[in-house]
Amino acid sequence: MTQSRQQQKLKTRRAIIDAAFGLLDEQHSFSSMSLREVARAAGIAPTSFYRHFKDIDELGLTLVDEAGLTLRQLMRQARVRIASGGGVISTSIDTFMEFISANSNIFRLLLREHTGTSNAFRAAVFREIQHFTEELTDYTVATTGLNKKLANLQAEAMVKLVFSTGAEALDLDTTQREQLAVRLKIQLRFITNGSLEYAKNN
Known part of the structure; x- marks a missing residue:
């Protein structure tokens, strides 16, 4: 019972x-x-x-935690798809856009509370983005050989760009979202190639 x-x-x-x-x-x-x-x-x-x-704010913090966890789990799934033969950037962005399409409300929460009026919510979203960035940093170190400092700078730039583009993608139709994804993949390759070139010359 x-x-x-x-x-x-x-x-x-x-x-x-x-x-x-x-x-x-x-x-x-x-x-x-x-x-x-x-x-x-x-x-x-x-x-x-x-x-x-306890109150509505505690519910809000729980939603932020769940949103961040859902997104991280999705990107882990992307890495499994990559291991099966998909391109890193292409597969990751396709997976991310699928997430936005299927879970727009979850992503809206992260976006809004990241710049919202509640200090607690902003801090919670920042922690989730940091977790996401740290996972990407570790993955980059393991797959490219970049040192951790450079890998972290690269990860920060990529995460900020992806989140910004995700905000733009929310209100687009399927065709526009696909075009935006193509642009984002190119921009991320710029960042990746720039990081590798910097590491080679410094």
Whole structure:
């Protein structure tokens, strides 16, 4: 019986998180979302919300953590596809664009809270971007032989460019998004080739 109650609690918590993600769109940011609105979308009473989260801000931080984890897991999947014979940049960007297309609300959350009014949210998004950058740095060191300092600079430049382009891609149609992806792949190759050239000459 105890296990059953615990499972129900986890199920309700998941429903709250999914409801909040579902409410995000181009007009509706997390900062404009109310606790009652989330509870209604999750199919629970507003008072039940507090059994799972201290307040709406704690829910927001959980969403940021989940968004960052989802994105990192996706890029790990991209590396598996690369290991099967795909080009590093091409496969990574195709995977990223697929993510934006299928999870636009998750990416919108990261973008908005990165420059939002909440210090806690900004710090949480910054941590997620740092995790992403560190993983890319380690991957670059392992696959190109760049030293860690250069690999980190390259990773920072690439992540900033990818996130910026991702923001641009959100409101484009399929054809425009494909064209944007082609441009992004070229720009990332510029960064990669520049890093290797710099390492060779310095």
